[in-house]
Ligand SMILES: Nc1ncnc2c1ncn2[C@@H]1O[C@H](COP(=O)(O)OP(=O)(O)O)[C@@H](O)[C@H]1O
């Protein structure tokens with residue numbers, strides 16, 4: 222049994238057919254410990270979203286393996302992976318992906334209802350309070366700010382107590398103050414609640430919130446380093462390794 226929450230081995234993925242075939246990921250290896258907060262950084266088009274979609278089983282890999290919480294995601298059927306994702310993976314996207322006709326609270330508990338589970342009132346109240354959403358629980362997404370919408374999305378990701386939270390450019394649609402605040406929220410749920418997080422972003426200010434950054438270039442990881450929560454350092458190391 223693996224000691225890692227997430228284990229990725231030789232993951233490859235391309236799109237299209239020859240002669241228009243594009244190889245995007247050419248053998249990705251990654252290991253994440255329980256309680257880690259790490260980030261994947263790379264330029265636009267480097268395959269960050271593709272990687273996250275593969276990890277969540279939203280896309281099928283061409284080859285390689287993804288093991289999450291000791292369970293091999295890459296060999297599951299579509300039906301199996303749908304249930305597994307709902308129970309074990311919290312997903313946060315750039316565009317929030319909230320259901321516009323449901324209130325904040327209804328969006329948050331949806332993964333439980335889809336799984337025929339009843340939300341625990343006390344736990345839900347605590348989660349809303351923790352994310353500063355108590356006064357917004359009955360609001361529709363259209364009545365919320367971008368930062369509030371993304372907090373609803375992270376609450377929805379956390380409500381099932383997942384093995385890992387995967388976040389794809391989670392601050393991409395937020396202004397800088399809201400983006401910084403959201404990074405602080407991620408740090409809080411990681412350091413205080415021990416939630417394991419893997420985030421992808423091209424932005425050093427955002428990835429500096431993680432403890433370690435892995436650099437994606439030409440379909441491979443070309444280096445990784447500790448961020449020391451310092452965006453200038455991340456930016457400098459990023460440029461050094463990308464040039465090298
Ligand atoms: N469904 C798809 N069909 C064909 N090409 C795709 C598809 N999705 C992504 N790509 C291509 O794969 C590459 C990586 O995309 P993506 O994973 O979205 O990168 P990133 O998130 O780092 O910007 C890009 O060149 C993109 O055009």
Ligand SMILES: [Mg+2]
Nearest residue numbers: 269270271390
């Ligand atoms: Mg992307």
